[in-house]
Amino acid sequence: MAEASSDFDPKEKVHGDPIELPHIQCGAMAGTMPFKAAPGHMQPLGFPGELVEDWHDKAIARLGELLDGNKALRVYLDSCVKCGACTDKCHYFLGTSDPKNMPVARQDLLRKVYRRHFTFAGKYFPSLVGAEDLTKEVLDDWYSYFHQCSECRRCSVFCPYGIDTAEITMAGRDILDTIGVGSKYTNEIIGKVFTVGNNLGLPPKALKATLEGLEEELEEETGLPIKLPLDVKGADILLVTPSADFFASPHMEGLMGYAKVFHEAGVSWTLSTHAAEAANFGMFIGSTENMQKISLRIRDAAKDLGVKRLVFGECGHAWRVAYSFLDTLAGPFDFLDPNYPIPQHIVEFTYDMIQRGKLRFDKSKNDAFRLTFHDSCNVARASRMGDEPGGQFELPRAVLRAVCNYYFDMAPETIRDQTFCCGGGGGLLSDDIMDVRVKGAMPRMRALKDVAEENGVTHMAAICAICKAQFSKVLPQYGFDREAIVSVHQMVSNAIILTGSVQAKELEESGHE
Amino acid sequence: MLTIVYATAFYAVSLLLIFALGRRIWLYATTPAPLKIPTTPAPLTKGGVALRMLREVTVFQSLFRANKWIWLFGWIFHVSLAVVLLRHLRYFLQPVPLPIVLIQPFGVIAGFAMVAGLLALWARRFVVERIRYISGPSDHLILALLVSIGLSGLTMKFLARTDIVSVKEFFLGLMYFDWRPLPADPALIVHLTLVLVLMVVFPFSKLLHAPGVFFSPSRNQADDTRERRYVGSAKLESTPRRA
Numbered sequence: 001m002a003e004a005s006s007d008f009d010p011k012e013k014v015h016g017d018p019i020e021l022p023h024i025q026c027g028a029m030a031g032t033m034p035f036k037a038a039p040g041h042m043q044p045l046g047f048p049g050e051l052v053e054d055w056h057d058k059a060i061a062r063l064g065e066l067l068d069g070n071k072a073l074r075v076y077l078d079s080c081v082k083c084g085a086c087t088d089k090c091h092y093f094l095g096t097s098d099p100k101n102m103p104v105a106r107q108d109l110l111r112k113v114y115r116r117h118f119t120f121a122g123k124y125f126p127s128l129v130g131a132e133d134l135t136k137e138v139l140d141d142w143y144s145y146f147h148q149c150s151e152c153r154r155c156s157v158f159c160p161y162g163i164d165t166a167e168i169t170m171a172g173r174d175i176l177d178t179i180g181v182g183s184k185y186t187n188e189i190i191g192k193v194f195t196v197g198n199n200l201g202l203p204p205k206a207l208k209a210t211l212e213g214l215e216e217e218l219e220e221e222t223g224l225p226i227k228l229p230l231d232v233k234g235a236d237i238l239l240v241t242p243s244a245d246f247f248a249s250p251h252m253e254g255l256m257g258y259a260k261v262f263h264e265a266g267v268s269w270t271l272s273t274h275a276a277e278a279a280n281f282g283m284f285i286g287s288t289e290n291m292q293k294i295s296l297r298i299r300d301a302a303k304d305l306g307v308k309r310l311v312f313g314e315c316g317h318a319w320r321v322a323y324s325f326l327d328t329l330a331g332p333f334d335f336l337d338p339n340y341p342i343p344q345h346i347v348e349f350t351y352d353m354i355q356r357g358k359l360r361f362d363k364s365k366n367d368a369f370r371l372t373f374h375d376s377c378n379v380a381r382a383s384r385m386g387d388e389p390g391g392q393f394e395l396p397r398a399v400l401r402a403v404c405n406y407y408f409d410m411a412p413e414t415i416r417d418q419t420f421c422c423g424g425g426g427g428l429l430s431d432d433i434m435d436v437r438v439k440g441a442m443p444r445m446r447a448l449k450d451v452a453e454e455n456g457v458t459h460m461a462a463i464c465a466i467c468k469a470q471f472s473k474v475l476p477q478y479g480f481d482r483e484a485i486v487s488v489h490q491m492v493s494n495a496i497i498l499t500g501s502v503q504a505k506e507l508e509e510s511g512h513e
Numbered sequence: 514m515l516t517i518v519y520a521t522a523f524y525a526v527s528l529l530l531i532f533a534l535g536r537r538i539w540l541y542a543t544t545p546a547p548l549k550i551p552t553t554p555a556p557l558t559k560g561g562v563a564l565r566m567l568r569e570v571t572v573f574q575s576l577f578r579a580n581k582w583i584w585l586f587g588w589i590f591h592v593s594l595a596v597v598l599l600r601h602l603r604y605f606l607q608p609v610p611l612p613i614v615l616i617q618p619f620g621v622i623a624g625f626a627m628v629a630g631l632l633a634l635w636a637r638r639f640v641v642e643r644i645r646y647i648s649g650p651s652d653h654l655i656l657a658l659l660v661s662i663g664l665s666g667l668t669m670k671f672l673a674r675t676d677i678v679s680v681k682e683f684f685l686g687l688m689y690f691d692w693r694p695l696p697a698d699p700a701l702i703v704h705l706t707l708v709l710v711l712m713v714v715f716p717f718s719k720l721l722h723a724p725g726v727f728f729s730p731s732r733n734q735a736d737d738t739r740e741r742r743y744v745g746s747a748k749l750e751s752t753p754r755r756a
Binding site for chain 1: 537540541544545546547548549550552553554555556557569573575576578579580583587637641642643644646647648649650651652654717718719721722725726728729730731732736738739742743744745746748749752754755
């Protein structure tokens with residue numbers, strides 16, 4: 001692992017075209033992989049504790065089940081013509097030069113086994129069509145390269161058949177888990193969600209104390225009794241947000257932003273200890289069973305608390321699961337108020353309030369920030385905000401423009417639906433694969449460098465807990481400030497002038513001068 | 514003898530193509546899509562999805578965004594192939610409909626364009642490092658097959674002309690079960706043999722992208738999960754919800 005990174009100096013690599021093509025280096029990232037899950041992390045998820053005896057037959061059988069149960073997998077494994085359109089689209093390929101990180105090559109790791117066992121050509125003419133048996137080496141490749149994919153779907157934008165490597169990676173990880181090989185990072189976290197209620201394993205008492213601390217901070221800052229309610233029965237809105245919002249920067253600043261917006265909007269809202277986590281790592285490991293189980297917590301919490309609306313905080317894949325999957329996995333949500341979107345994104349909520357003229361801002365409070373926006377992949381390519389296609393790009397930008405004076409977009413081929421992953425998505429936000437994370441961040445870091453030099457951009461806003469955590473780690477490696485990553489609602493929080501607040505009085509006084 | 518062999522072969526291979534391809538399409542159509550996974554921004558309605566699909570299969574919208582060279586060569590090849598196939602309808606229809614008569618000259622140009630597009634796509638498999646890496650024997654063989662079909666066809670038109678009237682009688686005879694002799698012309702025999710091979714290979718190869726694209730969930734689903742509840746699989750739906 002160290003060897004692969006020795007010739008990669010982020011501070012050098014930060015200069016250049018974000019989509020510059022590398023020469024391929026076979027095996028550059030072979031053997032790079034996250035720590036494997038211990039039996040104690042596997043069994044609570046319904047997986048065998050370690051590699052099972054008859055792993056080969058079990059894996060093939062599982063692949064067969066997945067083929068029968070998922071149209072996408074079946075169609076995608078058949079349809080690739082090896083045209084090469086995707087080969088230069090993956091940030092991990094651009095950053096690592098390893099050809100197995102080209103989307104088509106990553107797919108082929110599974111496709112060759114599919115062909116060998118499930119197609120006529122692969123059974124009788126294996127060498128002709130690149131069919132291969134599932135050996136221990138292939139299994140190792142699966143574990144390594146299916147954990148160098150962040151399921152970001154950038155390749156699927158460009159594929160003429162829409163082949164989505166995320167679906168292949170999810171299937172690969174599902175098969176691996178089924179035979180007892182899982183990633184410690186993702187599986188341990190899912191276990192915590194089941195036992196404690198959130199990814200961080202933050203117990204209810206600690207959560208309550210944290211929220212009270214934030215309330216004090218808010219009151220100190222604004223002079224207003226802004227609440228962060230927990231488990232309040234009969235509240236109108238249940239806010240489900242990534243647990244990072246409860247303890248780390250810049251996530252917490254975002255949470256305080258939501259609280260201010262809710263306060264000003266005059267709505268009653270609550271968090272839930274039972275569903276104190278928006279993230280759903282069941283999606284990352286391709287386990288629909290676990291994804292559904294995690295989703296059902298949210299339904300239960302909404303029912304128990306008797307809320308009318310469901311709002312999600314800033315979290316990329318959580319919004320994908322919420323927007324695209326939640327109703328299918330845990331619906332129908334016919335007990336919620338149909339006059340509001342089910343579910344709603346916090347950015348939609350704030351945008352709506354701005355549109356209705358309910359929020360007042362002093363943009364100059366953000367003058368120290370020259371901002372750009374990082375589109376998070378799961379929001380950009382797997383969900384929507386607002387009523388129009390592409391609202392997921394427009395709404396966050398509209399909110400940022402409403403709260404700050406200086407906003408600049410990064411290069412068009414690196415934003416919106418062509419956005420580059422932060423490098424840590426899809427269950428890869430683990431320090432044991434820092435090498436993959438740093439290299440995968442390269443295209444985004446280059447795009448940021450461009451606007452930093454061209455437009456003097458100082459900060460990048462994001463609406464995803466994983467993006468924020470990943471950037472906090474990799475920004476310094478590329479020579480940026482660790483705090484150059486901010487939450488969208490942190491910017492909202494900075495500029496909002498709450499009715500009756502200290503800031504409102506200050507503004508009035510300065511207006512009278 | 515030649516007539517019997519080829520007549521039998523065309524019947525057998527046509528049946529194989531229909532059944533093998535039909536089975537594949539049946540599988541694509543009936544396999545559940547448990548979740549909504551359109552690549553967004555996606556159309557919000559079924560009509561919008563139909564338009565998106567139309568753009569994908571006529572102008573290769575996604576490929577155009579991905580890579581202009583692959584798009585150019587690939588599009589030239591596919592459009593030419595379509596025109597060539599339409600032109601060939603005159604061997605199967607009597608009388609020949611006016612549109613088919615009118616496109617005949619374009620069909621010839623398309624024959625050349627098709628081979629040119631294929632050769633350009635093939636060249637990429639050698640010249641471009643990344644595409645060389647992902648190309649396997651079957652990728653080269655299919656290009657070789659298609660190029661050979663095109664070249665043998667052009668040979669009949671320009672170098673060694675075939676008795677095309679007899680060829681048409683042979684195919685009409687096949688269609689109406691009234692067999693007529695097939696001319697024993699080398700270029701024709703090569704052309705027809707390769708076409709038979711293509712028909713056999715089609716349902717067992719990457720040529721399945723042709724039906725596959727229509728079943729691709731990332732392209733054929735509407736982005737409407739908040740408007741309409743999506744139920745994609747009985748399994749997810751039957752998981753009990755707490756009352």
